[in-house]
Amino acid sequence: xxAQPKFDYGQRVRATMDLVNDGSFPDAPEDALLxxxxxxxxxxxxxxxxxxxxxxxxxxxxxxxxxxxxxxxAAA
Numbered sequence: 461x462x463a464q465p466k467f468d469y470g471q472r473v474r475a476t477m478d479l480v481n482d483g484s485f486p487d488a489p490e491d492a493l494l495x496x497x498x499x500x501x502x503x504x505x506x507x508x509x510x511x512x513x514x515x516x517x518x519x520x521x522x523x524x525x526x527x528x529x530x531x532x533x534a535a536a
Contacts, residue, residue, distance in 0.1 A: 465506050465515055472536035473519060475499045479526055495521045500536050 467473060479495040481488045488494065495501070501521035509516050509529075516527045 463513075463515055465517075466530050467503055467506075467517060467533065467535070469503055469506065471503050473501060473503060473517075473528075473533040474536045475501070475521070475528070476532055476534050479528065479532060484527070485524075494524055494526055501526075501533075 475495050475497050477497050478493055481490050481492045481494055483490050485492075485494060499521050501519040503517050504520050504525065505518040507516045507518065507527075508514070514529055516529060517533060518525055519528050519533060
C-alpha cells in the first residue's frame with residue numbers, strides 16, 4: 461500500500477538535517493555536505509522507493525536536486 465504524500469509538488473520545504481552525498485552524486489566526494497540543515501528548496505517531483513516502500517521527494521535546492529525522505533524535510 462502506497463503512503464499518501466505529506467508534501468505537494470511546488471511546495472517550499474527546508475532540510476531538517478545536513479544532507480550528505482551517499483554516493484549518488486558523482487561530482488562530489490562521498491559523505492560531502494550537499495545541503496546544510498535549514499536550507500530551503502522546492503519539491504519538483506514525488507516518487508516511491510520500492511525496496512523501502514517509502515516516498516522520495518526530489519527537492520531543488522538552488523543548483524542541486526536531491527532525493528529526500530519525509531524525515532529529511534519540513535514545510536518552510
